[in-house]
Amino acid sequence: MNIKNDIDVIIQNLKSSLDSTSESKKQLSGYTIQLGKQEEQIESAINLWEEMKGQNVTPPQPITASGVALTYTLQQSSQDLKTYVSNQSWTNQLQALGTTALTINSVAASGASLSYPPGYRSQALVQVNLIEERYSQRSAISQKLYAIDQSLGQEYDNAWQTLHQATQDPTRSPMFLMREVERRLLDYFAPEIELRKYHSLVPSDKITGRHKVDYLKSIIKPSAQTAFLAQEQALNNIYALLSKAHSPGQLDIEKTKAFLYQADALIQLLLDSF
Secondary structure, X not given: OOHHHXXXXXXXXXHHHHHHHXXXXXXXXXXXXXXXXXXXXXXXXXXXXXXXXXXXXXXXXXXXXXXXXXXXXXXXHHHHHHHHHOOHHHHHHHHHHHHHHHHHHHHHHHHHHHHOOOOOOOHHHHHHHHHHHHHHHHHHXXXXXXXXXXXXXXXXXXXXXXXXXXXXXXXXXXXXHXXXXXXXXXXXXXXXXXXXXXXXXXXXXXXXXXXXXXXHHHHOOHHHHHHHHHOHHHHHHHHHHHHHHHOOOOOOHHHHHHHHHHHHHXXXXXXXXX
């Protein structure tokens, strides 16, 4: 048994799996765009027919007869598509892929833990162990944001979804969206009227991020003081980091992920502090 050969095979198989998974994601993103176009076409047709009904006009009978026939066909096609994408076998395949990917990560983590010398800190091992934790945290954050405002939760979910869509530039949209989530959440916990009162600001005074953070420090619950103060500078910096989406040229996907993960941690901090 040649362990080095085994490792080469594992890496080769993982890269092949990544290529197939990425291609599947790309295909699904393309389908989403097509379905979005079809949604708009159907919605615009509804609006036009409802307008004609409201105006009490009477199109020629061959037109309405054709419309009836086509809408029956469209209705059946849309129901068939819904049945197809809801097929349990497709769901099972996706779950099987997820289970296997999770297991191979556990195997890799075990191999690294048993092989590296004591005290060795592997950044790759840290990343492997963080994936499940991050997705669980993301789900918890989403639920709390939905409880505050449904549109805030949707904006947060959309930031992460657009990161994983196969677009030409998958970095700017998620950063813009996450920046907006941060802004709205700060406004929620530090409303303008309270900020102006606390800092004795007149209407012409501009409110800054520092004003918001200083106000939040004054109302934070005692049990969260230490954690909040430790991240005070990060709270001041995160908006500027996410604003890098304005920078010209392609943004690095890994840096974008790092900014989003940092934003996640700060959002969680805010949600847990009040």
